Amino acid sequence: MPAADPAADPLAQLLAGRYPDPETGELLHAEARAVVIEDSLDGDEAELVASVGLGPRLAVISDVDTATALGRRVERALAARFTVQGIVLDRAPRTDVETVARLVDALAPGTDGVVAVGAGTINDLAKLVAHARGVPQVVFATAPSMNGYTSVSASVLDGGVKRSVRTATPVGAFFDLRVLEAAPPRLIRAGLGDSVCRSTAQVDWLLAHLLLDRPYREAPFDLLAADEAALLADSRALLAGDGEAMGHLVRTLVLSGFGMTICGGSYPASQGEHLLAHYVTMMRPPGAVEALHGEQIGVCTLLMAGLQDAVIARAAPPVFRPSQVQRDDVLRRFGADAGEHCWQELAPKLLDRRRADELNARVERDWTAIRERLARASLGARRVGQVLEAAGAPVDPSALGWPDALVDDARRHAREIRNRYTFLDLVADASISFTSA
Numbered sequence: 001m002p003a004a005d006p007a008a009d010p011l012a013q014l015l016a017g018r019y020p021d022p023e024t025g026e027l028l029h030a031e032a033r034a035v036v037i038e039d040s041l042d043g044d045e046a047e048l049v050a051s052v053g054l055g056p057r058l059a060v061i062s063d064v065d066t067a068t069a070l071g072r073r074v075e076r077a078l079a080a081r082f083t084v085q086g087i088v089l090d091r092a093p094r095t096d097v098e099t100v101a102r103l104v105d106a107l108a109p110g111t112d113g114v115v116a117v118g119a120g121t122i123n124d125l126a127k128l129v130a131h132a133r134g135v136p137q138v139v140f141a142t143a144p145s146m147n148g149y150t151s152v153s154a155s156v157l158d159g160g161v162k163r164s165v166r167t168a169t170p171v172g173a174f175f176d177l178r179v180l181e182a183a184p185p186r187l188i189r190a191g192l193g194d195s196v197c198r199s200t201a202q203v204d205w206l207l208a209h210l211l212l213d214r215p216y217r218e219a220p221f222d223l224l225a226a227d228e229a230a231l232l233a234d235s236r237a238l239l240a241g242d243g244e245a246m247g248h249l250v251r252t253l254v255l256s257g258f259g260m261t262i263c264g265g266s267y268p269a270s271q272g273e274h275l276l277a278h279y280v281t282m283m284r285p286p287g288a289v290e291a292l293h294g295e296q297i298g299v300c301t302l303l304m305a306g307l308q309d310a311v312i313a314r315a316a317p318p319v320f321r322p323s324q325v326q327r328d329d330v331l332r333r334f335g336a337d338a339g340e341h342c343w344q345e346l347a348p349k350l351l352d353r354r355r356a357d358e359l360n361a362r363v364e365r366d367w368t369a370i371r372e373r374l375a376r377a378s379l380g381a382r383r384v385g386q387v388l389e390a391a392g393a394p395v396d397p398s399a400l401g402w403p404d405a406l407v408d409d410a411r412r413h414a415r416e417i418r419n420r421y422t423f424l425d426l427v428a429d430a431s432i433s434f435t436s437a
Contacts, residue, residue: 014029014258015033015035019223023219032171032258034052034173034174036173038176045174046080048138053136054138055112056082057108058111061114061117061125062086062087062088062089062118063091063122064089066118071140071142096158100156104132113135114135115140116170124156128165130167139173141179141250142183145187145191145194145292146194147252147253147254147256147260150169150257151169152166161282161342175250175254188239188249189294190297191294196298197269197270199301201272201273203378203423204423205267206373207421207423210374212421216267223258232383232387235387239392267420271304271422272414272423272424273297275422278418280406295394298388299394299397299400302388308381311426312375317360317363318426318432319431320351320359323350325346342417349415349421415428
């Protein structure tokens, strides 16, 4: 799906190293060598892989579902030009350290590159395996379900805690729109959920910048602004086989991934909404069905947007107080090992009297300007809900089988998982109840 004017296309500019940073004018570039988004890539697979310089011995990683959707086709096409080792995992594999270790051991000696055929889990596994082996990776997408295709990091479960691990950006990312349009509707809606969180992630990241002077950049949001606007204008079209709408979704996901890479982390795409989702994943009752990541993010984005709206609407500045949470509380909540990890993440954010006083002085002086800038970056809960509902995506925690008590706990304690300051921290630090925020 080439842009009408490649010279003005942010994706083409980024790949060519000619995208100007909107704040500094610095020319930004993507780490990937190629991103190809076309109506069909059938018959082009071997040429695409060869074009990014992979060596002759390749491992193709898929699972039973993605192998059926595209993996077998990719293997056949590559076998005409490369030596191919096909690795097909069972349905719904886990991205955990044990699975990564098994895959690293399974790769044939002398493998020159890893080819992922799948979506979130397969892409993350392939990134981690390629990184461990010190070889490049490419990905053929099978669903527009998440924004991690072109990011520099991968998520992995380690000791019950989901961690983001810095790996390498795939050198090639290839999107056959016909394959993506045929993906299960839930996966398409999941990609939409992973797109709308741009709003809450940006507002949370901006909050940390305005309150705590943490680094912040506009570039990742400027990159995807045009495609996001087109996508959100008619999200219903995604489920109607509309190739143009699917192209905007894919480009939004790809550009979001590059935005994370430019920033050296997931800051522009993963904040309070992801903390809520990760908390539920960690704490949900045994045997409970786990929703798709993007479904969870869509619902949690709506929760966070409502919280952000309510706080931003408050004319009076928040009043910060010294933090009350204790290490023993965190260890009891998460268990000894995971709890210690969470405490190490939480402790740097906790406020003593001096830091609370400094924040109070800042918001007393600047709250109106802070509110106005945050509001400009936000879609707002009403708009987020409209976009998700138009595509038939879940909008309520109950639709994912989440008990009210678990959601309430997530609101209170998800901030303890990671050292990112979000609106979850603000309401805790200012003793604002969720019902009155």
